[in-house]
Amino acid sequence: MERIDGHTLLIGLMAYPIRHSMSPTMHNNAFAKLGLNYAYLAFEIDNDKLEKAVDAIRTLDMRGSNISMPNKQNILPYLDKLSPASRMTGAVNTVVNDNGVLTGYTTDGTGFMKSLEDENLNIIGKKMTIAGAGGAGTPVAIQAALDGVAEIDIFNRDTDPQWEQAKKNVDIINKETDCKATLHSLTDQEAFKQSIASCDIYCDATSVGMGELADLSLVNDPSWFHKDMIVFDTVYAPRETKLMKIAKGAGVEHVFNGLGMMLEQGAEAFKLWTGQEMPVDYICDLLFKDED
Numbered sequence: 001m002e003r004i005d006g007h008t009l010l011i012g013l014m015a016y017p018i019r020h021s022m023s024p025t026m027h028n029n030a031f032a033k034l035g036l037n038y039a040y041l042a043f044e045i046d047n048d049k050l051e052k053a054v055d056a057i058r059t060l061d062m063r064g065s066n067i068s069m070p071n072k073q074n075i076l077p078y079l080d081k082l083s084p085a086s087r088m089t090g091a092v093n094t095v096v097n098d099n100g101v102l103t104g105y106t107t108d109g110t111g112f113m114k115s116l117e118d119e120n121l122n123i124i125g126k127k128m129t130i131a132g133a134g135g136a137g138t139p140v141a142i143q144a145a146l147d148g149v150a151e152i153d154i155f156n157r158d159t160d161p162q163w164e165q166a167k168k169n170v171d172i173i174n175k176e177t178d179c180k181a182t183l184h185s186l187t188d189q190e191a192f193k194q195s196i197a198s199c200d201i202y203c204d205a206t207s208v209g210m211g212e213l214a215d216l217s218l219v220n221d222p223s224w225f226h227k228d229m230i231v232f233d234t235v236y237a238p239r240e241t242k243l244m245k246i247a248k249g250a251g252v253e254h255v256f257n258g259l260g261m262m263l264e265q266g267a268e269a270f271k272l273w274t275g276q277e278m279p280v281d282y283i284c285d286l287l288f289k290d291e292d
């Protein structure tokens with residue numbers, strides 16, 4: 001409490017529902033650790049309150065906000081500027097207020113790339129296969145393309161609403177980056193198998209592997225994997241998904257869940273607001289110390 005005084009700057013989280021979020025704990029502990037005079041609070045905001053809530057960022061001279069569902073796309077018309085990745089994905093998860101000018105960013109993709117860098121893995125110039133084109137798959141594919149991944153095969157179920165988003169992702173990557181993107185339906189299992197056989201990183205950015213889909217994996221045959229590839233599941237609860245178990249069983253050296261991506265997307269936002277590096281290892285220990 002001693003941290004909060006008349007100069008404390010407010011950062012928000014605007015989403016609905018939101019009370020379950022770990023972000024307030026993450027950011028407030030990081031501010032305290034670094035002695036930064038900010039406070040981070042969650043606000044239950046859905047579509048009908050969004051415009052006024054965004055205006056409040058300016059009115060209250062807040063430093064910014066995180067934005068989550070259902071507001072990530074609906075917020076675009078209320079902002080003044082967008083980062084290239086935000087414009088290309090059509091989504092925002094972080095707002096920065098610079099003297100009343102609100103800029104939207106998306107840090108899920110940069111968080112994904114940073115989490116690989118943390119493991120000393122470099123996918124620039126390489127080939128990615130990604131399943132999923134929703135809130136996670138879209139920024140991951142677009143940031144990978146912006147950062148210099150050479151080739152991306154995007155797979156999605158052609159019956160899901162995200163199929164249309166997958167088409168947009170492929171179009172914009174091919175139009176605006178040097179990466180070659182190709183779209184496939186997940187029903188084309190032969191193409192899926194071939195793509196994984198020739199890729200350097202397979203990323204599952206679908207909802208498969210968590211919740212009621214926890215017992216499922218999009219890849220069930222370990223022979224589809226090769227040992228020197230990266231297998232990345234954006235799911236972080238459970239910590240080890242069925243896909244990860246199969247990949248480890250196949251002897252794949254680099255197998256990750258989405259925890260590093262989740263922490264690093266927060267760290268990217270933290271840096272945009274404060275200019276400082278979030279103490280990621282400290283926060284990781286604090287939030288997940290009860291785990292092995």
Ligand code: NAD
Nearest residue numbers: 132133134135136137160162205206207234235258261262
């Ligand atoms: P979303 O609802 O926007 O998209 C869901 C995606 O999963 C779509 O591409 C859809 O076609 C696909 N899908 C759903 N059921 C499927 C099935 N049975 N078979 C094949 N494909 C299926 O969701 P999202 O926000 O993109 O989240 C996707 C995953 O990413 C979730 O598991 C979520 O936990 C994870 N995620 C992780 C982070 C992180 O920081 N690590 C951030 C965001 C989301």
